[in-house]
Amino acid sequence: MKDKFLNDLRLFLQNKNVSDKDCDEIVKDYKEFYEEYLQRNYTDEQIYEKLGTFDEIYINIEPTIKKRQIEKKWQKKLISITPLLSVIIFISVGVLSNTWHPTWLIFLSVPISGVLFNGKKIKYKIMGILPLLLVITYILIGTIFKVWHPTWLIFLFIPVINILLAD
Amino acid sequence: MTTQLKKGIIEICVLKVISQKDMYGFEIIELLNDKLQTNENTIYPLLRRLTKQNLLENYEKKSNTGAPRKYYRITSKGVETLENYLLEWETFIKEVNKILGD
Numbered sequence: 001m002k003d004k005f006l007n008d009l010r011l012f013l014q015n016k017n018v019s020d021k022d023c024d025e026i027v028k029d030y031k032e033f034y035e036e037y038l039q040r041n042y043t044d045e046q047i048y049e050k051l052g053t054f055d056e057i058y059i060n061i062e063p064t065i066k067k068r069q070i071e072k073k074w075q076k077k078l079i080s081i082t083p084l085l086s087v088i089i090f091i092s093v094g095v096l097s098n099t100w101h102p103t104w105l106i107f108l109s110v111p112i113s114g115v116l117f118n119g120k121k122i123k124y125k126i127m128g129i130l131p132l133l134l135v136i137t138y139i140l141i142g143t144i145f146k147v148w149h150p151t152w153l154i155f156l157f158i159p160v161i162n163i164l165l166a167d
Numbered sequence: 168m169t170t171q172l173k174k175g176i177i178e179i180c181v182l183k184v185i186s187q188k189d190m191y192g193f194e195i196i197e198l199l200n201d202k203l204q205t206n207e208n209t210i211y212p213l214l215r216r217l218t219k220q221n222l223l224e225n226y227e228k229k230s231n232t233g234a235p236r237k238y239y240r241i242t243s244k245g246v247e248t249l250e251n252y253l254l255e256w257e258t259f260i261k262e263v264n265k266i267l268g269d
Contacts, residue, residue: 028237029192029211029237032191032192032193032234032235032236032237033192033193033196033207033211035232035234036193050206050207051207051208052206052207052208056208057208060208060209060211060212061211061212061215063212063216064212064215064216
């Protein structure tokens with residue numbers, strides 16, 4: 001019964017989009033309360049009554065919790081449509097101007113949009129997008145100006161930025 | 168007594184009891200439930216809020232049964248806040264008693 005209570009509480013909080021950290025903390029605290037009541041020989045039914053319904057628990061703790069960031073609808077739509085747009089642009093530019101390379105770089109917009117609009121903190125977005133942007137930059141400079149060396153040095157920004165932005 | 172007034176008083180009481188000794192969540196709930204007819208759904212959110220406001224901090228310690236317990240202790244900011252609350256409370260009670268005494 002205790003495990004059921006705690007699992008149901010966790011599911012309830014997750015459905016309310018409570019952050020994982022707060023969820024773990026709250027379930028751990030209620031586990032402590034439940035076990036304290038069990039030690040005092042309360043029955044499961046009595047404990048359920050003491051601890052209250054999940055709605056009561058949630059209403060009272062809501063001001064103290066962080067919600068998980070949910071991607072907005074338009075962001076989800078943009079991420080979904082990027083592959084199709086990339087294909088259309090690639091084929092259009094390729095057919096009209098016979099410039100297949102470096103037009104293929106447009107496909108890198110697919111992972112870029114996924115990183116940009118996934119709702120995480122800005123520093124994780126920078127760490128995710130930087131390698132892709134550097135690949136695009138390297139290929140464009142190399143293709144247009146034929147300067148492959150020492151342009152490759154820009155890739156050294158990846159570990160530098162990751163070290164600077166890491167937790 | 169109105170809910171709002173009771174909530175304010177319970178906050179002072181929670182800070183006061185924890186200022187006297189570190190206590191674990193259930194211990195605080197039992198103590199205040201006995202005296203003020205409160206329950207987990209009043210005390211627990213309050214403990215969370217006071218911790219987020221840095222008036223309390225918590226740590227884990229093993230209980231007699233070996234299971235971990237979350238203990239709360241008051242911070243220096245909590246002590247300062249409690250002193251202000253107690254001063255306000257004493258002034259408030261004094262004024263109310265003057266009015267009721269009339």
